[in-house]
Amino acid sequence: MVYLGVDLHRKVSHVVALDEAGETLLSRRFEHSPDAFRRVFGELEPEPVSVAFEATYGWGWFADLLADAGIEAHMAHPLATKAIGAGRVKNDAVDAATLAHLLRTNLLPEAWIAPPEVRELRRLVRMRASLVRIRSRLKCQVHALCADAGIPVPASDLFGRKGREHLATLTLPPISASRLAAHLRLIDDLAREIIAADREIVVAFKGDDRVRRLLPIPGIGILNAATIVAEVWDVGRFPSADHLASWAGLTPTERSSADHVRRGHISKQGSRWLRWAMVEAATKIGSSRSAKLHRFADPIAERRGTKIARVALARRILVLAFYALRDERGCRDYPPLPRPSRRPVTARSLPVMASPDGRRSD
Numbered sequence: 607m608v609y610l611g612v613d614l615h616r617k618v619s620h621v622v623a624l625d626e627a628g629e630t631l632l633s634r635r636f637e638h639s640p641d642a643f644r645r646v647f648g649e650l651e652p653e654p655v656s657v658a659f660e661a662t663y664g665w666g667w668f669a670d671l672l673a674d675a676g677i678e679a680h681m682a683h684p685l686a687t688k689a690i691g692a693g694r695v696k697n698d699a700v701d702a703a704t705l706a707h708l709l710r711t712n713l714l715p716e717a718w719i720a721p722p723e724v725r726e727l728r729r730l731v732r733m734r735a736s737l738v739r740i741r742s743r744l745k746c747q748v749h750a751l752c753a754d755a756g757i758p759v760p761a762s763d764l765f766g767r768k769g770r771e772h773l774a775t776l777t778l779p780p781i782s783a784s785r786l787a788a789h790l791r792l793i794d795d796l797a798r799e800i801i802a803a804d805r806e807i808v809v810a811f812k813g814d815d816r817v818r819r820l821l822p823i824p825g826i827g828i829l830n831a832a833t834i835v836a837e838v839w840d841v842g843r844f845p846s847a848d849h850l851a852s853w854a855g856l857t858p859t860e861r862s863s864a865d866h867v868r869r870g871h872i873s874k875q876g877s878r879w880l881r882w883a884m885v886e887a888a889t890k891i892g893s894s895r896s897a898k899l900h901r902f903a904d905p906i907a908e909r910r911g912t913k914i915a916r917v918a919l920a921r922r923i924l925v926l927a928f929y930a931l932r933d934e935r936g937c938r939d940y941p942p943l944p945r946p947s948r949r950p951v952t953a954r955s956l957p958v959m960a961s962p963d964g965r966r967s968d
Contacts, residue, residue, distance in 0.1 A: 608650050611706030612659040613698045614638070614668060620698035621646055623655075624706045633699055640671050647675060658709040660684055661717045669719050680709055683717040685875060718843055727810060727836040732879055734803035734829070741796040748773075748789050751782060765793065807832045819936035822943060823926050824896035825887030833883040834927055847928040854880045856921040872917060884920035884927075891919060898939065899923075 608631065613620045615638070623632035623646075632649065636642050647655060656678040659668060665681065672679040682705060708714040720728065745765060752759060757776060761769035770790075778786060811817050811832045820831040844850040851857050855876040858869040874881070891899050902922055907915035930937040 622702040888919040
């Protein structure tokens with residue numbers, strides 16, 4: 607067996623190959639491309655090759671290359687491979703050699719390599735979430751423009767019908783007026799893209815039984831359920847609900863020694879998209895009628911405040927989602943609805959979305 611460590615970058619990469627005794631067989635730096643890596647793999651034949659690489663920027667194509675070549679791939683967890691940065695000498699050759707040594711000694715902390723179809727679904731839900739965040743920033747800039755001009759906002763929704771009518775009557779300096787018009791155009795364009803993404807998500811996940819099992823949980827709608835499924839995908843990777851909560855960054859940090867235990871804020875390490883979806887679900891619970899979850903969150907809010915209670919509630923919802931994903935019969939407290947009759951998906955059957963002008967429409 608040959609153990610190959612790859613320090614992957616955007617333009618160049620460094621590879622180090624070790625044999626089973628830890629002797630260096632190959633150490634090379636080159637401008638990376640699929641053909642260049644295939645030539646390196648060819649030099650190491652006929653010995654079987656096992657490759658270790660970090661979960662770095664743009665790793666997907668390299669994982670697909672290894673899968674197509676039938677080579678065993680191991681993706682190192684970037685936060686756990688601290689040995690790479692602990693040495694006095696750190697360069698690409700040392701990084702690649704360290705990955706190869708960790709792989710050879712079976713000490714490599716691994717991250718899950720999501721299949722291409724899962725990465726595509728993740729890209730869909732993450733893109734939609736990113737568009738919503740960009741639109742929110744643009745709306746904040748419009749509010750800031752009005753505040754700077756001393757203009758009151760009479761409508762509860764500045765971007766609804768009444769709010770748009772109010773914005774159309776404003777008299778602003780030329781530059782401010784042009785910036786306001788540009789912001790509103792961008793908000794409308796983003797709204798159309800978000801609606802299109804919503805429909806793509808519904809079509810992509812409409813036949814997934816895991817989504818059906820998640821929907822009865824309070825605070826979880828079709829978009830949150832799609833995010834959970836895309837981010838978690840194989841819930842069997844997690845031995846317990848606590849492991850899933852830790853992966854989502856919703857568990858507290860801990861600094862303990864002997865009898866002294868100190869716990870801090872949540873770690874925020876892991877899937878930030880899943881953590882965001884859970885906090886969004888917890889926010890929706892505030893206006894729902896879920897007595898069980900309110901009995902859980904209300905005492906925490908009285909003792910620690912609403913923000914901490916919301917994070918605790920987000921973790922509780924994720925625990926419920928874990929059991930809904932793990933068991934075919936769904937979560938015991940919130941069982942899934944009976945399977946609906948099969949019928950084609952039409953525009954009328956899609957969920958209610960926001961129209962470009964901020965109004966709700968089918």
